[in-house]
Amino acid sequence: MNRQIRILLIVFIVCLLAVVGNLTWIQIFGAEEIAGNANNKRRMVEEYAIRRGEIITADNKIAALSVDTSSEYRYQREYPFGPLYSNIIGYDSWKYGRTGLEERYNKELLGKNTHISVNSLKNLLLGSVDKGNSLVLSVDSRVQETARGALGGNKGAVVALDPGTGGILAIVTSPAYDNNTAVPIPGRDTEAAWNALQSDPGFPLVNRAITGLYPPGSSFKVVTATAALDIGVAEANTKFKCEGELPVQGFLIHDFGNKSHGELTLIEALVRSCNISFAQIGLRIGANMLVEYAELFGFNQELPFDLPVAVSEIQDPETMDLVDIASSSIGQGEVIATPVEMALVASCIANNGEIMEPYLVEEVLDPEGGALLKHKPSVWQRAATPETARVVNEMMVKVVERGTGTSARISGVEVAGKTGTAEIGEAPPHAWFICFAPAEDPVVAVAVIVEHGGEGGKVAAPIARKVLEAALSI
Numbered sequence: 143m144n145r146q147i148r149i150l151l152i153v154f155i156v157c158l159l160a161v162v163g164n165l166t167w168i169q170i171f172g173a174e175e176i177a178g179n180a181n182n183k184r185r186m187v188e189e190y191a192i193r194r195g196e197i198i199t200a201d202n203k204i205a206a207l208s209v210d211t212s213s214e215y216r217y218q219r220e221y222p223f224g225p226l227y228s229n230i231i232g233y234d235s236w237k238y239g240r241t242g243l244e245e246r247y248n249k250e251l252l253g254k255n256t257h258i259s260v261n262s263l264k265n266l267l268l269g270s271v272d273k274g275n276s277l278v279l280s281v282d283s284r285v286q287e288t289a290r291g292a293l294g295g296n297k298g299a300v301v302a303l304d305p306g307t308g309g310i311l312a313i314v315t316s317p318a319y320d321n322n323t324a325v326p327i328p329g330r331d332t333e334a335a336w337n338a339l340q341s342d343p344g345f346p347l348v349n350r351a352i353t354g355l356y357p358p359g360s361s362f363k364v365v366t367a368t369a370a371l372d373i374g375v376a377e378a379n380t381k382f383k384c385e386g387e388l389p390v391q392g393f394l395i396h397d398f399g400n401k402s403h404g405e406l407t408l409i410e411a412l413v414r415s416c417n418i419s420f421a422q423i424g425l426r427i428g429a430n431m432l433v434e435y436a437e438l439f440g441f442n443q444e445l446p447f448d449l450p451v452a453v454s455e456i457q458d459p460e461t462m463d464l465v466d467i468a469s470s471s472i473g474q475g476e477v478i479a480t481p482v483e484m485a486l487v488a489s490c491i492a493n494n495g496e497i498m499e500p501y502l503v504e505e506v507l508d509p510e511g512g513a514l515l516k517h518k519p520s521v522w523q524r525a526a527t528p529e530t531a532r533v534v535n536e537m538m539v540k541v542v543e544r545g546t547g548t549s550a551r552i553s554g555v556e557v558a559g560k561t562g563t564a565e566i567g568e569a570p571p572h573a574w575f576i577c578f579a580p581a582e583d584p585v586v587a588v589a590v591i592v593e594h595g596g597e598g599g600k601v602a603a604p605i606a607r608k609v610l611e612a613a614l615s616i
Contacts, residue, residue, distance in 0.1 A: 186236055190215035194251045195276035197231055197243060200504065203283045206231050211327050218327045225318035226290060229349040230281065230502060233324035238336065243277060243502065246448055250275045250506050275514060278505040280309030288612035289314040292605040297344065297593040299351035299481040302609050305489035305578060305587045307519040308498030311613055319346040352451045355478040356591055359564030359598070360415045361574040362473030364487055364534060366424055367412055369435035372530045375426040378537065379407045382419035393465045395421045398563050412537045413545035415561055417472045424471020429459035432470060438525035439487050440497065441479070446522060448502040454483040473562060485589035488576040491534050492584035495526035539581045547575065549603035552611060556581040559606065561598035570594040575602035579610045586613035
């Protein structure tokens with residue numbers, strides 16, 4: 143009998159220890175995971191009891207604010223400009239989740255970040271947060287609005303940045319969407335509109351500027367020219383012969399429109415965007431060095447940025463044959479790039495061969511307006527010597543002065559640019575233009591893509607010109 147009592151006691155003690163151990167684990171190790179579970183309604187109600195900080199443009203326009211709905215989820219988002227910034231800000235919604243900067247800087251916007259100010263210290267000591275911190279963007283509303291208007295109803299994207307700091311001045315994708323649609327505040331029935339967004343064949347929820355991957359076409363020739371000059375396989379006045387087609391291992395490379403340019407220098411080859419000359423240049427450079435320079439410009443690299451960016455790619459040199467090398471040299475083959483990557487290519491030449499780390503958030507401010515965090519510009523990649531960058535700069539100026547990029551000319555301002563007409567089978571080509579200005583002391587670099595737009599010089603260059611003008615006027 144005593145033995146049975148002892149066994150029962152042992153079983154009871156083991157069960158008790160298991161319960162105590164489980165509760166202890168939950169309290170010490172599992173609390174944060176449970177609190178962070180998206181299905182934890184209590185956590186969501188607590189978060190929406192906090193007035194999220196505002197998101198403010200560089201020129202002091204409030205692009206996101208919180209309004210008191212007097213509902214269970216008390217403070218909810220209002221986006222005064224809707225589609226203008228939706229691809230940057232994303233949305234904060236108790237029903238559909240968070241995206242964009244709302245997701246990336248969620249802790250800061252809720253005042254739960256680790257950066258301490260007098261106000262955040264007070265909240266920490268009192269155990270409560272009334273209002274979160276605000277974000278100040280590098281984006282300027284005047285440049286953003288111009289970029290959106292210039293792109294119009296075309297599918298595509300525009301990116302403008304300061305090449306000296308990496309600060310994004312504008313980042314537009316089209317088609318866009320109204321992020322207010324994701325916020326079902328009391329009295330606003332958004333379900334039908336939200337479902338329509340999800341099924342829209344134009345994919346307005348896709349941020350083409352940072353996740354769209356396209357063959358860059360001739361805009362990539364800036365990379366090829368830089369590599370050739372930097373490693374010494376060609377100089378600005380080295381001559382090449384273009385007979386309209388170039389046979390490479392049984393494959394014929396043509397110029398756009400089957401043009402024949404005759405004898406050209408490297409300068410003229412860029413000015414006239416000669417595929418034949420640049421295929422020859424690429425073959426001189428070779429697979430290893432071509433890929434190495436593309437990677438110095440940011441290809442095959444994770445891009446440091448406030449938002450997730452798709453990786454721009456160039457083929458592994460070990461798998462390249464001569465046709466692959468020639469095709470990659472003109473931005474075709476297996477080369478794909480995001481618009482933000484091509485803006486960085488332009489910014490590299492503008493910034494003496496250095497690529498600054500791109501960013502969207504300039505400052506994080508506490509509720510009283512005190513600075514908690516300020517972005518410090520830093521070099522991300524060094525892709526060319528200053529001398530090489532200077533020569534490519536001068537070549538790109540000539541592209542705009544008298545070459546394929548004349549539609550980007552601005553009176554009284556020297557603009558440097560490069561067109562791209564990326565061929566994609568039987569469909570109309572993508573239209574590209576990358577550029578910067580003023581060429582002698584650049585303050586803005588721009589990349590434009592118009593999906594299936596045709597020739598870059600005719601379609602993308604005029605859009606880029608308007609964006610340049612807006613950025614130069616601020």
